[in-house]
Amino acid sequence: MIRRETWQAWALLLPALLLLVAFTHWPAVATLIDSLYTTPRGSRPPRFIGLENFASLLDDRVFWTALRNNFIYAAATIPASVILALLMALAVNTALPGRPLLRMAYFTPTMLPMIAVANIWLFFFTPDYGLFDQVAGLFGLGRHNWLGDSATALPAMIVVAVWKEAGFFMIFYLAALQAMPPDLREAADLEGSSRWNFFRRVTLPLLMPTTLFVLVNAVINAFRLVDHVVVMTRGGPDNATTLLLYYIYETGFRFWDTAMAATLTVVLLVLLAALAWLQFGVLGRRVHYR
């Protein structure tokens, strides 16, 4: 006999459960299943082929390029945006004239939609009359096709992502800094601790829970945020800016190779899971939660 409360509990959980299953859990399971089948085409139904999709991925040159690009992209955006966020938070946490304005300015990129950001930066990067070339022109440097050159296209994407993300992470650091009791600083001042010593021995360790949170988000974003690639380069030139998620999008919705896209998605999920596990495992143990 199931008790009345149990029914009520399930009834209360149902709306959330339904949405979660429909849009999160089932698609995830379906993706895993799809990755083990061939892509259905016309009258040909999907056929179970085991890990064959994964095997063919190993020979896919574009996949390896996308993976390499994504690692470079992550390795550059994550530390850059997190360190920049911390520096900005420290800057706007001190008593400055016009502090609210500065905070807002730092946060603005976060509020803009990525499509708008991409369009703004598209203009910055335009050869000849874009912002970068105009500034470079002042120093006598010639024109440069930032997005058209495969050597500078990926760094350009990285710059946009850092600009967009740092303000968002700054908010978390700022909140954490403001939650720190001011008497810790005063106690350290009395003890003759230098600003740097206090930052290194007190501020930074106390910010670790925030850092962990921000890092996990930064890692996820590094594999998730590809809107600007769609708008600015479409993965080009010569796949120089193709990131993993963009490649999934292309495979799935331009070439309609859904099985392959599912396979790529599984790879991406496994990658993210491994990174998250690593972060919580390695960093989590060194984080002090109050």
Add this chain to the structure above:
Amino acid sequence: MSTTQSTGAEVRLIDVTRSWGSVTALGGVSLHVRAGSFCVLLGPSGCGKTTCLRIVAGLDSATSGRVEIGGRDVTALPPAARGVAMVFQSYALFPHLTVEENILFGLKARSVPAPERGRRLARAVETLGIGQLLARRPGQLSGGQQQRVALGRAIVAEAPVCLMDEPLSNLDAQLRAEMRAEILGLQRRLGITMLYVTHDQTEAMAMADQVVLLRGGHIEQDAPPAELYARPATSFAAGFVGTPPMNLLKLAPDGTVAGAGGPVLGEGGARLAGIRPEALRVGETGIPVRVTHAEYLGADTVVACQAGESRVLARLPGRAALAAGTPLHLAADPADIHLFDAETGARIATRDR
């Protein structure tokens, strides 16, 4: 009462003011704390006592005036260069560091060599009995233990002046009494100068060599506890010190208690007569009062009475079973009657004192 091998330094405030915009927190405070003595800054909240302490520490700067420690003008010096240690009300322990790391934080910051650090740590640990806590974090300690660690951090600095900002306010009553004795003992043993902020007059009476009573950013009275008790300089000081504090009775122009009559307590209009509850006794003659409430405390009974327009508390020995509404006469020796100006609150000198 400086000890013989005093390691303390004298502290002097010279006409120190502090204002934030139009708000004045301290208005011209001058103060001299002798080397090795225990000085309590006492007062209700908002009286400026904490501001005063923070100015000595260098955490706040004085708007005008001078601060001297050990004869040296420190007004413009940063906190670390003043030779003071401080125990915060919140203890301000670093939550991510162990007790040992917390205590040694300042010594490491000042690059004190490791053997010396070890020596000072061992001494603090032995003095405070916190040896078994060294590896723990503040979050794993009780309030009293955190308090000891905060004391330890102040001791190892071996500063000649120690500042304490309501250090016992977060502890329960029993622990507070224990720590009171312990802090006093520590101060005597180390011979340091102590500046101690509290709103609790019991703490001030029990610990201080010198009590500085503050009110509204001004010093109301600066005296040893015995004198503060025996000769309050103002009606505020009279009404702040003592458990329960001194009764203040409004006098009629004829010198009797307004609305009650009875004996003449002090001639001249616009006066307050101050009588300590423990100086009152039930007599044949005296101020006619009516009992409103009696509180039996074991050793004595505090009887609340109404005397005309004033409320009077009397501390009577033993168990005085008095029902509400009982008429009584309360008498006091003339020597126990203090007179104050009702307008200014200032003490009025009487013939015999």
